[in-house]
Amino acid sequence: MKIFTTLTKLLLAATFLLMVSCQENNKERVTEMDLLFSSLQTDQAKWWRYHKTNIDLTADFAAHAEDGNNLSKKAFFEALLTGDYIAIEKDTPEDTEHYQLFKLTEEADEDISYTIIADSYRQYKHFAMEGTELPGFNFTDLDGKTWTKEELKGKTLVVKTWFIRCKPCIEEMPQLNQSVEDYSDREDVVFLSLALDPEDELRKFLSEKEFTYAVVPSQKTFIEDSLGLSIYPTHILVAPSGKIRKVVNSAPEMIAALKGLPLEVKKNGSAPPPPPPPGS
Known part of the structure; x- marks a missing residue:
């Protein structure tokens, strides 16, 4: 009887672990970006250090929505200006920076919202000037x-x-x-x-x-x-x-x-001469 009881307990425990494992496998995978976001959003000072070190809103960055899909820079800035989002840098092999939006939760330090609005406004204003005509002078x-x-x-x-x-x-x-x-x-x-x-x-x-x-x-x-x-x-x-x-x-x-300027033009108005052909 004691053996039967022990086997029953082991079977129940195994069944429980299997159920938990199945449930965990069905959950959305927690990424490093998710963990970083959770750490940053509750501490304004920590987030600010990260933001100033890793996020350059003046750069020619690629913008991404919460779900990771591509987003226009205009829409990206407009989201930051609501104060409801922060940007996290995505780790990619490309030279171009990739930033993804993360929505602040109820646990977030409320000072982050005010700060991201203030910081983003100036950058958005500058971004909005791109492509416009410089006034005559x-x-x-x-x-x-x-x-x-x-x-x-x-x-x-x-x-x-x-x-x-x-x-x-x-x-x-x-x-x-x-x-x-x-x-x-x-x-x-x-x-x-x-x-x-x-x-x-x-x-x-x-x-x-x-x-x-x-x-x-x-x-x-x-x-x-x-x-x-x-x-x-x-x-x-x-x-x-x-x-x-x-x-x-x-x-x-x-x-x-x-540094994004075209090929160098010399003072005589001509581009540098091409290299001589092989064997010359």
Whole structure:
């Protein structure tokens, strides 16, 4: 009798384990992204560190919906702007970044919602400027040279907005000077800066600080009213067509965008000669 009871218990236990195993196999597989999301959404500070380190909303990323399907960047930004979602980086073998939306649950730290809205709004505004026409202009820089949109058609234009008392604007100048040097053999790339400050203050500042962009003084109205920008520095990359290609807020982002330019054009206007044929 005791043996029968023991066998019965073992049979019941085996049946229970089999049922549990079947139920587990029928459940949706929990991915590493799911586990990461669960960890991030309950801690605003932890999520923010992850977001700033892994998610670059200025990049040419591929966007994905909650179910992993492809999504337009516009729809992706609009989802983030609701405050109901965060982005998680997908691990892919491609060079292009892939970001997927994850919807915040009731357990989420509510500060994440406010922060993602604030951070996404600026990036969405810049994204919305891509493909639009740069407003017309007629500038005169500190050297007396005039610049118009019509004259710059056919060239890539790199614009920086700044002012003297903007610490980040000044700190990035060595990087920007290096970028000007790197493209010094390109007739088709023009570097132009629009400053808030008047001419006399700029001349005094630039007598002590090197900045190799062309500098146009007193451009608050054009920057804030015509361009609709209010954060400094801002960099605008304009395609030869006159349409805005990229809007970013730091030198590294601008330099990365510049790397997408076409084949180098030398100062004589011709492309580098082709290599000699084999055996010549």
